[in-house]
Amino acid sequence: MDSRAAAVTTWSLEQTSPADLAPAAVPDADAGVRIVRAQVPCAAFSRFLYTAVGADVSWVDRLPWSPEQWQRYLEQPGVETWVAYRHGTPAGYIELAARDDGQVEIVYFGLLPASRGLGIGGHLLSYGTARAWDLAGRRPGQAPTERVWLHTCSLDGPYARANYERRGFRLFATEVSPAPAADPAGHPAVPASTTTTAS
DSSP: OOHHHHEEEEEEEEESSGGGOOOOOOOOGGGOEEEEEOOSOOHHHHHHHHHHHHTTTTOOTTTTOOHHHHHHHHTSTTEEEEEEEETTEEEEEEEEEEOTTSEEEEEEEEEOGGGTTSSHHHHHHHHHHHHHHTGGGGSTTOOOOOEEEEEEETTSOTTHHHHHHHTTOEEEEEEEEEOOOBOTTSOBOOOSSOBOOOO
């Protein structure tokens, strides 16, 4: 029996100081990589990123969301989406969600399949984590960030956890649970906050 089908392991990781971040190398200029915040909340664009990145790593929890649900989520204070572009084409994204208590979660992170393995993922994760640490400077009234955290699971890419640990995230919890039932289309369900990775 496929162990992936029997159980899912979820790893929770954190940084508790900006000094914990170990940045990856910045891609060479000829790689054409730039990272931009999507400052206008746009449900259609967010859904595109989510489905394009998550299609092959079992991201299905938000698929039932209506456009109105997407929009309401994106308009919440403290939610930010940072998009990596490669020569003008979306390559991946990182989604942040800040709470009032100084915690910022990396809710989603990953690359589109065509941009994996090009050295973009480590840079995007480094950049996005730095933006989690300085998020309060962009949000009047937001508590300064005291902790950045995320969780990833065994349904994600095989190098996901190692990539986070290379960037300075430390494991603080591990949970093994039965694999969720598949949705009607046959896709395995995954936890509501899941990140993936790419090198």
